Amino acid sequence: MNHQNIQSPTAGNGSAVQPSCQGCKRRKLRCDREPTCNHCQRLDSPCVYDLKRAKPGVKTGVIEGLNRRVEALESTVFQGSGTNNSTDSVNSSQIIGAFSSLIQELRGLISNAGVSLPSQAVNNPSVPQHATPGTVSLSSPNDVQQHPRKRRRVDSCGNPNIELASQLGELGSTTSQLPPPELLEEVINAYFILVQPWIPILHETRFRSRFYNHEQLPCLTVLLHAIVVAAIRFVDSSSEELSEKETEAWIYKSRSIVLLSGMDGMSVENLQALSIIAFTDMGNGDMHRAWPIIGSLTRTVEYLQLSVEFDDRQQGPLLKPFTSLLPSQNWTQEEERRRVFWSIFNLDRLCSVMTGWNTSLTSDDVRRRLPADGGLWHKEETVLTPYFGIWPRSLAKMGSSIVFLPAHYPSPEQVTEAPPETPSTNTTASKRNETVDMTTVGAFAYCIEATESLSRVTTYFLQQRINFKDRQEVGNWLTRFKELDLRLVHWKMFLPQKWKDSNISRRPTIINMDPNLTLAHITHNTSMILLHQQIAYPAPQWTSIVRMPSAHSAETCQVAAAETTTITRKYLKYTPGNSPVNSQFAFCVFVSARALLVHWRYYKTVLAQEFWVLIESLDDFAKRWAGPISKEKPKSSLAGRYSTQLRALYQKCTENPDYSPDVIGYSADGFVDQNSAQTPQGRDLTRHSTQSEDSTAARAWQTSFDTRPTDTGLPFDPAQTQISNEQLNFLPQISPTNPDLEHNSPDELSAISTVLMDQDFMQLDRVISFDEMMFTAQTIDDQGAAFPVDNWTLG
Numbered sequence: 001m002n003h004q005n006i007q008s009p010t011a012g013n014g015s016a017v018q019p020s021c022q023g024c025k026r027r028k029l030r031c032d033r034e035p036t037c038n039h040c041q042r043l044d045s046p047c048v049y050d051l052k053r054a055k056p057g058v059k060t061g062v063i064e065g066l067n068r069r070v071e072a073l074e075s076t077v078f079q080g081s082g083t084n085n086s087t088d089s090v091n092s093s094q095i096i097g098a099f100s101s102l103i104q105e106l107r108g109l110i111s112n113a114g115v116s117l118p119s120q121a122v123n124n125p126s127v128p129q130h131a132t133p134g135t136v137s138l139s140s141p142n143d144v145q146q147h148p149r150k151r152r153r154v155d156s157c158g159n160p161n162i163e164l165a166s167q168l169g170e171l172g173s174t175t176s177q178l179p180p181p182e183l184l185e186e187v188i189n190a191y192f193i194l195v196q197p198w199i200p201i202l203h204e205t206r207f208r209s210r211f212y213n214h215e216q217l218p219c220l221t222v223l224l225h226a227i228v229v230a231a232i233r234f235v236d237s238s239s240e241e242l243s244e245k246e247t248e249a250w251i252y253k254s255r256s257i258v259l260l261s262g263m264d265g266m267s268v269e270n271l272q273a274l275s276i277i278a279f280t281d282m283g284n285g286d287m288h289r290a291w292p293i294i295g296s297l298t299r300t301v302e303y304l305q306l307s308v309e310f311d312d313r314q315q316g317p318l319l320k321p322f323t324s325l326l327p328s329q330n331w332t333q334e335e336e337r338r339r340v341f342w343s344i345f346n347l348d349r350l351c352s353v354m355t356g357w358n359t360s361l362t363s364d365d366v367r368r369r370l371p372a373d374g375g376l377w378h379k380e381e382t383v384l385t386p387y388f389g390i391w392p393r394s395l396a397k398m399g400s401s402i403v404f405l406p407a408h409y410p411s412p413e414q415v416t417e418a419p420p421e422t423p424s425t426n427t428t429a430s431k432r433n434e435t436v437d438m439t440t441v442g443a444f445a446y447c448i449e450a451t452e453s454l455s456r457v458t459t460y461f462l463q464q465r466i467n468f469k470d471r472q473e474v475g476n477w478l479t480r481f482k483e484l485d486l487r488l489v490h491w492k493m494f495l496p497q498k499w500k501d502s503n504i505s506r507r508p509t510i511i512n513m514d515p516n517l518t519l520a521h522i523t524h525n526t527s528m529i530l531l532h533q534q535i536a537y538p539a540p541q542w543t544s545i546v547r548m549p550s551a552h553s554a555e556t557c558q559v560a561a562a563e564t565t566t567i568t569r570k571y572l573k574y575t576p577g578n579s580p581v582n583s584q585f586a587f588c589v590f591v592s593a594r595a596l597l598v599h600w601r602y603y604k605t606v607l608a609q610e611f612w613v614l615i616e617s618l619d620d621f622a623k624r625w626a627g628p629i630s631k632e633k634p635k636s637s638l639a640g641r642y643s644t645q646l647r648a649l650y651q652k653c654t655e656n657p658d659y660s661p662d663v664i665g666y667s668a669d670g671f672v673d674q675n676s677a678q679t680p681q682g683r684d685l686t687r688h689s690t691q692s693e694d695s696t697a698a699r700a701w702q703t704s705f706d707t708r709p710t711d712t713g714l715p716f717d718p719a720q721t722q723i724s725n726e727q728l729n730f731l732p733q734i735s736p737t738n739p740d741l742e743h744n745s746p747d748e749l750s751a752i753s754t755v756l757m758d759q760d761f762m763q764l765d766r767v768i769s770f771d772e773m774m775f776t777a778q779t780i781d782d783q784g785a786a787f788p789v790d791n792w793t794l795g
Helices: 021-028 038-043 062-080 085-114 165-173 181-195 203-210 215-232 244-262 268-284 289-304 308-316 332-356 374-378 412-417 426-432 443-462 473-495 513-534 540-544 550-574 582-601 610-626 638-655 696-701 723-729 749-754
Strands: 508-511 775-781
Touching: 021 038, 062 540, 181 215, 203 215, 203 332, 215 244, 215 268, 244 268, 244 443, 268 289, 268 332, 268 582, 268 638, 289 332, 332 374, 332 443, 332 582, 443 473, 443 513, 473 550, 508 550, 513 550, 550 582, 582 610, 582 638, 610 638
Parallel strands: none
Antiparallel strands: 508 775
16 A cells, blocks of 8 residues: 555545544554554554545444353353352342443444434434323333433442433333333432432332343332322423423323322332322322322231331231231342331321321331431341330320330340339330440431421320310320420430531531431421420410410420521522422421411510521422422422411411411411412410400510510520510419419429429420531541442431
8 A cells, every 4th residue: 555645535625634544543542644653663563544434333343342241241140149148239239330331331332323324313303302191102222312411320329320221111011101211211310319318218229220120120110100200300301301291291190100000909119109109299289189198008008017027027916917028038128118118107197297187007006127227228238226116095195104105115035035014113124225226227217206206296295185174184284295395305315426426527518418317307396396385375274274384485486496497598508409308397397487476476576587587498498399390380389388378377467466376276277278368277366355454464465575685595586586574574374473373282283383394394405406416517538539428318
């Protein structure tokens, strides 16, 4: 070949660059493009230039190389089939990573091969990019992409991300109602990033790997539809070009399929799918659609015996219950089932608190260990967690003591070895409870405990019928108040130290507020508000019966609401703007804002500014929940409805000077139909008319309260919300010098009143503040590498 005559095909215009020689291309060297390049001259090899542009397609040797790698992987899998489970769990992530790498290369080859297709086939305007559910079936994994997208290299568990598009295409024979594979994979990614932290019931690595087992594909379909309902609205609309109408069509179709399939049989996948639907319905504000699903879940989870540990099933009654679920294959699967139960348990408790209904899952049904730390679960590290104590509902009746009820139950082995316990012999039980190992639980477990504490306040205190003309019943009621208050203080006081310490290094800190742990904190503060409200804002007729620490309880409610405000604003600040906030979070914010409003009307002070901050936070919640696609949905979500009801309640208070909201009327206020007059179903508590006009207390309540303490220690403005010293002196329920309140009778009611008025009791540390919050102040490590994903984000 005459190298002197080599010219580029477009050398005439001088704009093109001569290609590299074949030898440099093969060796991946930089060619100097001389007639005989330096590398070929040095290696004494022929220097050949190919002036023809290579045709698109698979290069020589690529397929053979991929075949060799597949054969090596198959050999590894077959050789490991006879080993034990521990070996499989250790090597599974490596094998999954290798398969993921191969799949990405194959997809790249397919995409490159698609470039040679005729342009009219690629850019055909008659074929929509995303059709509605009724007009298109699943797309083939070989479909050409007009806009290639970058994908995550690892999943939320830190394992190699498995590309699902090629496997999702095989579901076409099962159903034609799912979105196209590429869109569906974006929905799955959005689900595990944004929704999974609130309801951590899917092990992502295990979930993705199940798509490569053809026997698993049919039972995964219902889960995929549930994920579409929960997360398709969070897909980036700019990259997917999804309209709000298309999104609503996918959600409607998938929700219907989940309800039909989920009620057609009993399986863990059906429970997971229906739990996701109930979680989404509650966030959407469709409470009347969520409640029947939750009721069904609480029964089905018991039918599948997921409410008890497998060890307890071996020691069951003489009549063995029917078993419809195969035993778990390993600890990871058992932990996933355990988390499914606790998620349903949380939904049941939240439903009871929000509506005032009875709980469905009781101590007779439940004997479960708390979920393990999310990081340990995703790493598949087997650990043992303590049993969580569910209190018997029979003890909810006033007069029964709850002092000796354990927070955590011992293991079955301890129960069989230990003697029967009574309140007099319970000191040994207390010692055992103190040694319960809580190092293996994480944020999700603490959220469960806080939610159960909130449910105990409603079940054991607010739902009880009390005759306030009977001094003994009132005494039992105040005793129950003291016991629950000490329980909440105890929970806050004895949180493990590892959740309180900040991990601070020499680098600037990055605050990482975990959703479940933040929710546990504000749920605890909400429990304090609901417990103290009746004491802080008592009915007028109670003031002639007993002294109560009303001013102190009012301050507790105000501090809890203010700290909830701070925590909420910090959470919105330090979390991504597209991450949603769940229904329980919105409920806690609603209760806190309502407490500020009740305080304002009851004590005739100035409304705290935190009230409006909490309303703005609910508006932010609503926008986050709606996602980037929807424009009108924020107002209809649960957070949006709470915000609307608070504004309507405030407007009614300003229009009617004699109106005062029902202290615990939140269950009616929160679910008023927006199509009505948007008037909360509160009660006109005209306490001024029920009291005698010559009452000293009534005259004190009607004053303007211009004199206020100079030092209150409150995080908000004390000059606006704190009760004045003058007012405190005129409140009959807290006056220690008023003999008429106790009728000079040293009975049990007087004794418990004295205990509640004691300074040691009133000065207990009850509220979790933002400074005490158990989030990690995460940092960049000393080598400059990114801080690893901590366990909290995994539940």
